[in-house]
Amino acid sequence: MKLTTRQEIDQNTRYQSRLQVASILIIVAFGLLLARLLVLQTMQYDYYHTLAESNRISLAPSQPNRGLITDRNGVVLAENRAVYTVEIYPKDIPDLKATMAELASAIDLSKSDRRRFEKRLRESRKFDSVPVKSFLSDAEVARFAAAKYRLKGVELTTRLFRSYPMGTTAAHILGHVGRISPRDKAALEARGESDAYLGIESIGKDGVEKTYEAELRGMAGYAEVETDAAGRGIRTISQKGSIPGNRLRLAIDIRLQKIGEEAFAGRRGAAVAIEPATGDILALVSQPSFDPNDFVDGIDPAIWRQLNESRDRPLTNRPLRGAYPPGSTIKPFMALAALETGTRSADRSIHDPGFYTLPGQAHHYRCWKPEGHGSVDLHRSVVVSCDTYYYGLAVEMGIERMHDFLARFNFGKPSGIDIEGERSGLNPNEAWKRARFKDKWYAGDTVSAGIGQGYVLATPMQLAYATAVMANRGTAFRPHLAKEIANVQTGRLRRVEPEPAYVTQFGDGNLERVRQAMVGVTQPGGTAAQAAAGAPYQIAGKTGTAQVIGIKQGQRYRESEVDERHRDHAWFVAFAPADDPKIALAILVENGGHGGSAAAPIARKMMDWWILGKEPEVAPTPATGAAQ
């Protein structure tokens, strides 16, 4: 429908007048902007020009104190140190080579210092300052001060550096901080967090330093300082203090950690200690270790190569990343599964002739004891670690029921510990094998799974968790490293309250039977009797040996004949005191041989300390030891 001419004219007149009003408003609005620009850029030009000229100093953010990390008793594990650093402003330097040569006469510049500086220079932008060397000695500072007048564009500053006073101890727990890399920067920008990093130069790269980055970081402060032409501060115009990061108290006990680490005496392996009633991780040992202090100011390429290429793999967090066959340590869980699924009663005995055969097959699945254990019931099967008993048990139970029961102890799932990189191990069943290998499940697969070999894999963390659940009678607390986060300004504390992750219940007396059998393991006649001898508290435990290479039919495994790297891994899991557990452990010694002799003594030292407060005796040096 068309408008009448009259309506059209009315509409248009009104419209045109509105357009005129709008045009006027626009001119006025832009006039305002231009006026404002005039004020800023001409009348206040001197003020802003000065500010911009000295902006490096005059609007300098002040680094916040990164939150301390302590162990459960307040022992400091990560702190901040003020360090003298020489920095260069490349854009103020006409001849970088000459300046560097001049600088080298004042401070000692090693080859790796120069390499690091060149790398940073490449990564920096036109107006950035680039650190040349940190951790200057007092003598270097003095020499630099004397040479300063010849070094235009070179500044001496103090920076706060992260420092780990314990060195290699607990390195895998703490992780480390490092300079914010271009990739970190991109990630922060993507998450919209880059504003929080103004004036902050390092970021948690690993371990709890990474997990609790947001708590530890703090906020940079800010000082507006008036400066003269030479860049010297005349007075502080305004200041806003930096906000220190929160203090993180860990659940670990650093003395227990140290005792654990030293007990490895140079062997490779892992140890995890958990407080069953809370899920507190008391110690998390990974051997060999590394020194996180090397990473703080950017790691020297030579050290990095050495750490990264070492076949001992010191950077690998073994308790979380090492998935090993659990071997016989799975037997207590299998024994409980036998009772819970009704597969075998506690008093049913089998005969062990030293091997097991599947019906209709000739293949001998050997027990570790060639002559066999004779008549074995459930209790004895755990105490003497009879393989034949478990070969048959696994076949009678079937892999699916076994898988489902082991899942109740978290096998095949990450424990959920609060640092990155945990592997989930492997709790196999038919569906898994079909999906993974497009192959069906054979009875033989079940036989070896029954003694924790074959496809079954678990990390030391998982075994410690499962043991803690056993110790705590089915109530599982998620293992965690952080115990408390404290705001250092307000003093407000946030505790990581233990909350059951889940509860799994067992039939009447079944759990107690298995726990009794585990106590038997550490008593005369058991596989860990020697390591537990003389302990004034009861230990429930289980030894284990994980095969690294297969042994052919008819051959016997002789430790002395096998290459050190191909020797069996030694396991020991335990909790103590058996009736009211204060600590649950899983120990793994890589290529250590027997669980009872290699792994159990480490657990004993840790338990003695935790339960009795007893320091381990200084080990006799091998040269004087008669028991070789």
Add this chain to the structure above:
Amino acid sequence: MSELLLRFGRFLMRPLDRQLLTLLGLLSLIGLITLYSAIDESLARWSGQLLNFGAALLCMWLVAQISPARIASLALPLYVIGVLLLVAVAVNGDVVNGARRWLHIGVTRIQPSELVKLATPMMIAWYLHRHQHFLRPIHFIVAVVLLAVPLGLVLRQPDLGTAMLIGAAGFFVLFLAGLRYRVISVLMVLGLASLPVLWSFMHDYQRRRVLTLLDPSEDPLGAGYHTIQAMIAVGSGGITGKGWTNGTQSHLDFLPERHTDFIFAVFAEEFGMVGAAVMIGVIIAIVLRGLRIASNASGLFSRLMAGSLALSFFTYAFVNIGMVIGVLPVVGVPLPLVSYGGTSLVTMGLGFGILMSIHRHRGSLGDG
């Protein structure tokens, strides 16, 4: 051969208004030059922006082919889709920087509020056009509701900048349609009165930004940091500037968001008062050319839409520059054709395409 090229050129130029195109090209050129400096001379990102410009130009050209009547007929479906997407964002959007603005669709993410920036004024203009014979207060009330729905949804995200732009675009339509000044003043008073209510709905970071405007030095490293650093950049540019790629403020890390929302500070630092006046001159010329097209447009929809588009462009530029030089609070509004970013460029391309189409059909009263 050259004949063929010439004809092809004419074919390309046919739907476009040369004056507007020249002015837009000029501003884009200024933008690209500034951007090169603002992204630290990174050719990769710079050519990325060049691609964005290509996409925006293509969008503009395509939309310019469509007649205003056809565009008007798209108003209702686009509006409905836009509002539904906004609801979807509110229910199931991605949270970035604490605000829920993005929606996953298949492999890509979209920001439905961009669509709504155009769809809302279109819808209101279309609605008023339908009832143009007999515009009564009830129609204006309905129009206000049509505006309030997407506005409320975007405010909730929260995205103060976009909400303001949508509100402005819708308001311009109502204003040009002849909403009485008496009513406008009442609305303004109501708006002022509702500020305390709005305040209570604001997020902390938004409140801080408003407070910061009142006194930037109150929180120099927090919300005031952007403003202080931008003002230092602009002020230290002086009359002639520090020269291209020589802005110290911009190239030190002092100036945040320097390639996006705060790019005007880079420009004013490097090209000074003279450069800023030239840029603002070009922007004014674009707005006035847009209003000229609006003035010559035929049919109520075309008039309202053209006017609203021209005034929206003005609002973008004014709010952005005002924010950079510290006369308006910090809200996330890019400087059109200058700030880095594909989404806002494409929206601009679509808007100017509509303007070009309206200009081309200025003689015909076909859709009245």
